[in-house]
Amino acid sequence: MTAVETFIEIIKANKSGSHRGIYSVCSAHEGVIRASMKQALEDGSILLVESTSNQVDQFGGYTGMKPVDFVEYLNRVAGDTGFPTDRLLLGGDHLGPNSWQHLNAREAMENSHELIKQYVSAGYQKIHLDASMFLSDDKGDRTKPLADEIVARRAAALCSTAEKTWKAMDNGSPAPVYIIGTEVPIPGGAKEQEDGLELTPASDAGQTVEITRNAFLKEGLSDAWERVCGLVVQPGVEFGDDQVFDFDTEKAYELSHALDDIPNLVFEAHSTDYQTLSALSSMAEKHFCIQKVGPWLTFAWREALFALASIEAEMVAPDKTSGLKQVMEEVMIENPKYWLKYYPGSDSEQLIKRKYSYSDRSRYYWPDKKLITAVTRLFSNIRNQVPPATLLSQFMPNQYQAWRQGVLDLDPQNLAEFHVREVLNVYATACRSKGN
DSSP states (O other): OOHHHHHHHHHHHHHTTOOOOEEEEOOOOHHHHHHHHHHHHHHTOOEEEEEETTTBOTTOTTTTBOHHHHHHHHHHHHHHHTOOGGGEEEEEEEESGGGGTTSOHHHHHHHHHHHHHHHHHHTOOEEEEOOOSOOTTOOSOTTSOOOHHHHHHHHHHHHHHHHHHHHHHOSOOOOOEEEEEOOOOSTTOSOOGGGOOOOOOHHHHHHHHHHHHHHHHHTTOHHHHTTEEEEEEOOSOEEOSSOEEOOOTTTTHHHHTTTTTSTTOEEEEOOOTTOOHHHHHHHHHTTEEEEEEOHHHHHHHHHHHHHHHHHHHHHSOGGGSOOHHHHHHHHHHHOGGGTTTTOOSOHHHHHHHHHHOTTOGGGGGTTSHHHHHHHHHHHHHHHHSOOOHHHHHHHOHHHHHHHHTTSOOOOHHHHHHHHHHHHHHHHHHHTTOTTO
16 A cells, blocks of 8 residues: 555544544654654654645755755655655645745746646645735735635646646556645734634635635546545644644534535644644544644754753863854854744843744754754764763653663764654654554
8 A cells, every 4th residue: 555545544544533643744854854754664654744835846945955856855864764665655735826925826826836746746645735825916805815716716726737747647656635725824813822823713614625626626626626635724723932822622623523524534734733642632533634743843853952962061071062052043143034033022032032932943044054063063972972871861861761771872863863753752642653
């Protein structure tokens, strides 16, 4: 069974009441990808990895990778970790005109069609069609969402391009599956913390499905519509700099039943980072079957590397250390474009956020050459002077316990990946992914 076929089986099982789900790794960070492949390998599960439309596109995105480059990158890491590529499912997130909202509709959609072509041609089989954003010449009240009819028509047109691209490949690959909808809340975003977020109304979810279905049928895409398996909504989960909006089963009750009468269609939940195990399990039970995680994974990587830097500082002369924390601060100050508009507050508040925010804007800086050099030196120092067990216990107590049990060695790369895998294990448990 191929990875996409297993994915479809998981969705069918969820709809039948098994409470199974699948987590989606939304990250290009190699340490995260390696940890994800190791976790899925141990669990005997498929691995769903996704890239976003601004992360990977035909112009390189902010990672510098086109879709084919990202696939080659994943295949290389799979080879390094021994993960079978036939258990790897590639997804494209928010594919549409998101990156070209400043262009008119004709130009933005031309770019979007090329984006879809390149994703499908590269081997992506899970395609999130998202044309929910206003383009420069769109009319209407921009304090309200773009009209469903326009969004659906554009999504259907993009699906048509995906279908034509897949059929032209003629290589026996399974047909793509599609995700529709978006999680963007009403203008203003989250309410006060005690109120949580504004959930997608159940009636809106049903309307999105019906209008999109009609657009697909009008485009001659009845076969493709049968492969639309997920609807993105806002189930009331999100995170800010220092707070997490937890899933509330009662508040989401009406929404969770909006797809009950639609076979093989589940919810896809974005921004599920930092949710508890019980919350994620409840989400899977309520048909929020596809659970995306990204910043929590790089947040965990940053936590682990900061812990390793603390160990390093205890063992290595100051002029020989990596200075990782200081290098991170310097790089972020030198190039503030990825954090400045996201981290309001005083200088002292911004200092804390740059290092420790749940939003984890620091994740955009790991590819910087100065940080690569610092991480390389950090790992080299730890390898050259293996830390005493007591020092590991002080700064990485969970890794210490795993080492004591004989399931983890003291290589710094493995120590860091272990912490990322602790997060992934929460999702694997919640989604009952082990053995899927």
